[in-house]
Amino acid sequence: MALSLLFEHASGFALLEAHGIDEIGQNIEAVRSSITDLSRFGRVVKLTAFHPFESALDAxxxxxxxxxxxxTDELRSVLExxxxxxxxxxxxxFSLGLAEPKLGSxxxxxxxxxxxxxxxxLELLRGVRQHFDRFIKDLKPGDIEKSQLGLAHSYSRAKVKFNVNRVDNxxxxxxxxxxxxxxxxxxxxxxxxxxxxxxFPELVKIVNDNYMYARVSKMIEDKSKLTDDHIPMLTEVLGDxxxxxxxxxxxxxxxxxxxSPIxxxxVQTFAQKVMDLADYRKKLYDYLVAKMGDIAPNLAALIGDMVAARLISHAGSLTNLAKCPSSTLQILGAEKALFRALKTRGNTPKYGLIFHSSFIGRASAKNKGRIARFLANKCSMASRIDCFADNATTAYGEKLKEQVEERLDFYDKGVAPRKNVDVMKEVLESLQNKDEEMKEPVDASAKKSKKKKAKSGDEEDEVMGEENGDVKSEKKSKKKEKRKVEETEKSEKKSKKKSKKSKSEDSE
Known part of the structure; x- marks a missing residue:
């Protein structure tokens, strides 16, 4: 069976034909060694067609x-x-050999x-890639490098812009x-x-909060001017x-x-700067919560926005965090303590950044390590779902959080928790039901529109029928009137003739 090869280059599509190759009898190692020799490889693989791209955008x-x-249509025309x-x-x-199985299907x-x-x-295509400049004779030196570099830049830029909302940077x-x-x-x-x-040294003991202290100091200015008239203003700030x-x-x-006044x-200017920084910090936190809802909604629902963001930041990206096993995620952020324990042969740390989660704080001292291991397992699952799922949803994270709550009850009260398989089935069923509910109103609205169209069509038919009936009745009435007029005219003519005849007879 003849074998044709499709090679996608940065400058265009190339079709090549392999002669005298028995795939069954060939050894892959022998093929790898023969690829490097152009004289041997050129006898077997020969170029049959080359379709260059029109522009960089087309490429x-x-x-x-x-x-x-x-x-694409261009590739189909080249093949046909x-x-x-x-x-x-x-x-x-014959058969077509290519590097992408999805494209082949x-x-x-x-x-x-x-x-x-x-x-x-793939080994034959590797040889084609290695000696491609020898197959295309019209290419100038440096053209292949320029086309590859330009396409690589545009392709990577397009991939980065593929989903702007899920940029974890x-x-x-x-x-x-x-x-x-x-x-x-x-x-x-x-x-x-x-x-x-x-x-005003006494103010420190009265107002403990830093942000509140800066606001109060900005409002008071000079303590000697404080009067009872300032009480309503201070009540608004302090709330008491x-x-x-x-x-x-x-x-x-x-x-x-x-x-002195200066x-x-x-002091007031500096207090205002501190207040502005605190306000900006609140806005930045709201921005972080919104971004976490787009990037890692399940992980944020499970462990909280701040802890989830710190895990992603420490791992480098959401993809790197998803690749980490749960044992690595458990001690993420405690690397120094881990290496110190390995060096001194002491006890290794039980938790890293996930220690800031409320679950570990709620667990008893003897169960902190166990709940940390369980929580790391669920965090690993949530990060993988967020990284590789197409649709962003918090359903998985909420169910995983319920599992951690059940595990805490199991450690304290001995209540048996649900299995992970059953919980995931519940999530999938709930998501399917939601999709069906979303589709039902669309179908119902489509049916209603069809019924309305049918009704409107029937009404139009009735109106048309009525109009047609009215037109027909009008025509019939007009015909009757014409007949009556004609009959009256005939009767008048007959009467005139009779009168004439009677007059002539009388004269005679």
């Missing part, structure tokens, strides 16, 4: 279609023009050309910035406390009228030193 579209396993036609009811005497479905993609064919940068802002806001707020305490009264009373009897201006 990108064609290669995207090949990677997705779709045969240069390969023998396949007759119905007869076995073809699509070609066979459309054109009935038998395709194969095995190790033998945004989550990594956001969680890094949130951690940095937490440290900066904490240190800046402490600096505000130390700076303003020279003027008793605290507001306490602040006013403490300001009246404060032992702090007075500050010093107070600087």
């Amino acid at each position: 990108l579209n064609q290669i995207n279609a090949v990677s997705e396993g779709v045969m 023009l240069n390969l023998p036609k396949v007759k119905e009811g007869k076995k073809p005497k 699509h070609i066979f479905e459309v054109t009935k050309i038998p395709c194969q993609s095995n190790e033998f064919v 945004m989550v990594i940068q956001a969680i890094f910035l949130i951690d940095t802002l937490d440290k900066d806001i904490n240190s800046f707020a402490m600096r505000v406390r130390e700076w303003y305490s020279w003027h 009228e008793d605290k507001a009264k306490e602040v006013v009373e403490a300001g009246k009897a404060s032992m702090g030193q007075d500050l 010093d107070l201006i600087n």
Whole structure:
């Protein structure tokens, strides 16, 4: 059986024919060794057709279609023009070898050309790729490199832009910035406390929250101007009228030193900067929650947005996290402690970043390691679902969270938890039911529209029938009127004739 080869190059599609090759008797190692020698390889494989791409955009579209396993119209025309036609009811005497099995199945479905993609064919295509510049004689030196480089850049750029919503790099940068802002806001707020305490030292004990302290210091400005009129304003900020009264009373009897107006201006400006940073941190957290809902909804539903984002950031990407086994995910973030324990032959750590989850905090001391191992297993499953699933949903993450809750009850009360297989079946059934419910209103609306169309058609027919009946009745009435007029005219003529005859007879 003759063997044709389809080679997708950056500059176009190439069809080659392999002569005198017995696939059954060939040794793969022998084929690999013979590929390097062009004199031997050129006798066996010869170029039959080459179809260059029209432009760089056309090359990108064609290669995207090949990677997705779709045969384009250009590729179909190349195959039909240069390969023998396949007759119905007869076995073809040739086969097409290619590198993409999905593309081969699509070609066979459309054109009935038998395709194969095995190790033998891949070795032949590797030889074609190695000596491709010798097959195409019109190519100038450097053309292949330029076309490959341009296509590689455009192809990788298109793949990066494939799904903008699921770019996990945004989550990594956001969680890094949130951690940095937490440290900066904490240190800046402490600096505000130390700076303003020279003027109003009693305020530190009354207001404990850093953000609230900065707002109150910005509002008070000079403690000597504090009066009972400030109580409503302070109540709005603090949320407690008793605290507001306490602040006013403490300001009246404060032992702090007075500050010059320019010093107070600087303190207030710095307090405003701390407040702005805290507000920006809240907005950034909301952005992170929204991005986690797009990128890893199940992992976020299971373990929380912040812990899930830290796991993705520490692993490098969601794909890397999905590739990690649950044992690695369990101690992710505790690498120093692990290597120290391995070096000193001590106890290895039981948890890393997942320690910040509420599940481990709720477990008893003897069960923390067990629940950490179980939670890492569920996190690994959730990350893989988020990474490789087509549709984003939180159904799996919620069910996995229920499983962890059941495991905690099992450790405390001995209640037997559900099996993982049963839980996953429930999720799949619920998702299928949701899809059916989404389809039902569409079908119902389509049926209603059909009924409305049918009713409107019947009404139109009735109206048309009524109109036609009215027209017919009008025609009949007109005909009757004409007949009556004609009969009256005839009767008048007859009467006139009779009168004339009677007159002539009388005269005679």
